[in-house]
Every structure is written in structure tokens, then in C-alpha cells.
Amino acid sequence: MKGMVPNTLAVFFGLFLASVNAWPALAQQPSNQAQAAKPQNQSIEIKIGYLRAYAPQLALSVLDIPPGDEGVAGANVAINDNNTTGKFLGQKFTLDVNEVKPDADVVQAFNDMIAKGDRYVLADLSAKQLLSIADIARDKGVLIFNVGATDDILREEECRVNVFHIEPTRSMLADGLAQYLIWKQWPKWVLLFGSHEPDHLFADALRRAATRFGGQIVAEKEFKDTGTSRRTDTGIIQIQQQMPVFMQDLPEHDVVLVADESQVFGTYVPYHTWIPRPVAGSAGLVPSSWHPASEQWGGSQMQNRFAKASGRRMLSKDMSAWTAVRIVGEAAARTQSDDPKKISDYIRSDDFSIAAFKGQKLTFRKWNLQLRQPIFLGDRTSVVSTSPQQGFLHQVSELDTLGVDQPETKCTLK
């Protein structure tokens, strides 16, 4: 964050404090009612925690190396946005960022955050780490916002009553992609998947999407990770020879699907296929919850604000974290409260919706607390399309054509 922002805010605060008379007794304001709110001179502080498992990470392309503040930068912009609104309502938001190593035990770090008074915690953790704190959080009245894990199991068998999922699931991402390929009438796919667990899970989601939307996976092939380094001085020579050979025995197909969350081979597939075919999934046309080039639906305003604050483009995890912090801010503004119970009730109510530059309001699936949202489909430079695609209809919300729908859910909130 640039040093300017807090200064500017401070000036604004000063202006308002000087200019406006106080509004008494916040507590008397009823929730959900649009109220004339006078600027405040007494702030309620709402502390939002951020718990992340992070270590610098390599990628096949240097352009894909996640920035060190991925996610956190989005949360910070949302804190500023909440505070701009909060200055009219007497609410002040702060962010408490805590970091652990990937695969580390997070219980201690989480307990420390609770001890510091965090009642709303964004979690950018693995599914296993998230589950290790979910029930502790529930017993302490803490709400968790999952901004990192796409695992369907967290919304299904292992769903929790106090865990809101902002990040889309693998099945939502796969369905968004599959709808587009079907809309294009490119229904015959081959599936290449990596040998690590996340790759297998994404491959499962793509298989499920094929079944749901009438795609046909005519062949599958696993790319084994044999422990090669990701960068060598002349590696491209071998890649150009090896990748086509890996794909030469595949039957006729329209699209090559790639499931390689682990970044072992996916980036090398486009333009190295045996026959000329488009690539989609973890490479080529990639489904995501945000795209750094999206400017539709007021998105350029978000992008400008984010770029100005963080000095880089906004990525999906930044958007998920921004949305999570805004959800708390929205509920605090509407309820005029910092009480986790009231805020939790409001987020679960029919009155709740959030705007996140995706062309329509986003709401939660009440049966598993997953945020409904459109899925962006883009390549490295631009947004190609957004799903749900035209013609995929649903009796409740067309957004529910993406991912596991209520009749199929295995979730019982507990």
C-alpha cells in the first residue's frame, strides 16, 4: 500500500469530524433499513484477521509466479473501501495478517488470532489446515471466509456452519469451462492430468463437467512428475520434442483439457500439441474467479483502484479476499453493528447480496455457504467469455448451473 492512502484518509476523517455533528447511539438503528446516517465522530473498530499458508513458489513461466502479497493486497484495498464507507457510519476496519508455512500446523496461529480479538478470519489455507481450525472457530463464535481452497469437499462432506466459501470450487470452474466448450460445439475432449492430488481433483471435476453438459472425454493421459527442474538454459528444445510425442497417440478430439494445478507440464501444452487443437483448463483457456484484464461491469474502477494501491494487476485470490472483506463491511454497514452474530445472520439472510464487478449480484448458497458467482474464462491477455453461458437454465439461479447444486449436495451444516 502506498503511504499516501492513510494520509488521504486521515484528511478526510478530519474534514468530517470538523464539519458534522455527532449521531447519537448507534445501537438504536434497526438493521436492514436504509437510514439517513450522519458522519460519526466515534468509531467502532472491526478487526478482520487473515491467516495464510505461504512460501515463495516457482512456476513453469516466470509470469505465473504468485506475488508475495497475493490475496492480502485485495483484502487491503477492501479495508480501505470499507473505511471510506465506515467514515459515514462510525466504523473502522483493520486487517491482521498472519502467516504460516504451507503444510504447517495452523491451530496455534489461529488461537493467537482469536486471543487478539479477531472474529472474522479470511483463510488462505489448504483444505486440511482449514478443517483443523473450523470447529475451534465455531465454538468461539468466529466466522471463517475461505479465500484459498477450491476443494469441493469443504462445501460437501466437510462443510461447516461457520465457514463461508468465497473462492469457487473446482467443480464450478470446470462447469464454467465445459459450458463454454459445449456452447462452441466443441464436445470431444482429451484430458491430460498431472500426478499430484490437486491435479487429480481438478481432473475429476472436468470429468464430472463432461457428464453434466454432454462433453465426451475420448481419452485420458497422466503426465507423471518425475522431478524435473522447471528452468534450464536450453530446456525449450527438449520440451518442443517431448510434448508432441506425449500427445501423438490420442484419438480425434476438439479440445485438449489440462489438469495441472501443480505446474509440472500444463504451460507447455499450448502450441506443442500433436495436432492443432485449442487447449483449456490449467493452461490455454483458463477458468477463474477473476481476470486481471476484466473491465466489464465497472471492473475498470476496481482494477484502477487495485493497481494504484498495490502496483500490480489484480488476481483471482485478490478478488476473493477483496470480496470477503467487503462482505463483512457490507453486513456491518447494513446492520450498523460489529456483533459477529448479527453480521453472520445478515449474511445468511435473504436481504444479503454483494456486488463484485461480475455483472450481477452475488449471494450465498444457503445449503453449503458457497458464494454464487460467474466464472471468467480467459487466456493470458484477455477475458474470452464468462459463464454461465446462454441457454444453461436453472429454476433458482443460473449461477447454480455451476458446481454442485442443492439436490446433489452432501452437505449438512454442522
Place this chain on the structure above:
Amino acid sequence: MLRRSCAMAAGLAAAVFAGPACANLAYVSNEKDNTMSVVDTATMQVVKTVPVGQRPRGITISHDGKFIYLCASDDDTIQVIDATTFEIVGTLPSGPDPELFVLSPDGKTLYVANENDNLVTAIDVESKEVTAEIPVGVEPEGMGVSPDGKTMVNTSETTSMAHFIDTETHEVTDNVLVDTRPRFAEFKPDGSQVWVSAEVGGTVSVIDNKTRQVVKKIDFAIPGLRSEAIQPVGICITADGKKAYVALGPANQVAVINTDTYEVEKYVLVGQRVWHLAFTPDQKTLITTNGNSNDITFIDVATDEPVQSVTVGQQPWGVVVSPN
């Protein structure tokens, strides 16, 4: 832009009333192809296409009809266009990415929403100087001014508030929470109420200008359309204050609302992604901009029937009609 043209009609209705269809010119900003279409409202034909700055959006006209003001969003400026020669004769210091603005009733001040800085900027149109910067909520957008010029309302999209601003002191006096992503604010011609559309919330909040409380929230329901597709944006209220028209974006329809009962009496099918609206000065016709079908629709205000759609430039955004 349009809101001025609507309010202006209030003043002009008495003067111009009920002659033969007067030939006014409508000016349409075409967001995608950087042009302004000039349309004869009597013949409903495009008479000229004027190249303008990049990404033209908000558009309004001086009360004497001599100058068109146009937000050239991607050029970070407001262009002043001579309404006779259609030449760009000057620019105003809008700040980055201007989108919407409103001209004060005395025609001297242009109030501009600056989304990047969460400010409303007041510009003296004669001296071309910034006379005030007023901090508001996140992503200021909709701008309305009361007929007496004393109160200005700005809506901030991410904050979801209507900010009431005293135009003399330039201070925010009231902040009213409305539904998500408020886009537009329109005063009733008698100044008693402000109508604020919420694009993502899908509602219009009617705010009493005395108490600064929401007195009514108007919902929309169109058979066969999911609620997410109903996204209210532009609002126009007739000079007699009896009917309000609300553009519903990707619902491709304009709602006609009885301002006494707040009931939607009709949905008028226009073009795709209907965004903004303007009356002709005689109040007989309402013009809509339909962004995704590249056209504008003329609606007969007496019958609320669409009369004709006319192809303009790419992605028409705003519209204003000359007062004379």
C-alpha cells in the same frame, strides 16, 4: 446528461407546450466507437455522426443549448462541443475517468463524479476551474441536483449510499444507505423526493428530500426474467411528476411507474441493455439508449408504446436533447 434534460423539460414544458412535434436534436454518446450521434427527434433520423474523445459516456447540454458537455472517460477530460458547428471548443478539468455529471440549474457549475479519488468535483464552466472537491463514498457515480439548486445528491456504488451535499457549503449533510451499486439519482421536478436506482440490488429507493429517509423501495418483476437480469440504471420523471421511467439494463425494458402508488404500470420493451433516458422538451417522447443493440428507442409518453428504434453508433450510453 440526461437528468438535466429531464429536469430542464420541467422548466420548458410551460413555454413550449403542445405545438406540433418540435424538431429538436438528440445527442447520443457512443461509448465504443468514440462518436456522438446527432438525431433529429421529429424525423427520427441520424443527421450527423461526430468524432469525439475516447469512451464517451455522460452527456449534457448548456441551458441555452449552445454547448454540449461530454465525458471522454478514457481521455480523462470533459469535452465542450459547440452545438452548431460540432467542433470541440474546449475541455474542462474533470479529473481521471469522468463518467457522469450534472449541471446546476443556473448553468454555472458542473458537478462531476470522480471514481478514482472518491470525490465529487465542482467545476465553474466559465472559468474552467475546480471550485470544490467533496469527499464521498467509494466509486461515486450518480449525480442529481434539486430544482432549486441547493442540494446535490451523489451516489457511491461500492458504498451503496446517496450522499446529500449542500451546494453552498459543499458539505455532506446526510448519507442514506440504499441497495447495492446505486447508479443514478433523479429529483422529482417539485424537489420533494430523490429517486435512486440500485443496479445490482435491482431496486429504486425513493428518498424524501426533507427527512432524508427512504420512504419506498420499488421492486421489479418481469415474467420469464431472472431477478439478476433486472438492473435499474437511468431514471426520468415527467415534468408533472406523475410518471417515472426506469431503464432496467440487461432486462431490455423500461419500467413505467405511477409516482403516487409506486406501482409499475407497464414494462416497455426497447433494445438490449437499456442504460439512460431523456425526454424531448415537449415531454411527448422519451428516448432510450440501448447499448448492446446499438440503437435508441423512441417511446410515446402518452401511450407508453415504443414508436421506433434507430441505429446509432456502437454501444450508445447517454443521451441529451437540445432545449431549443
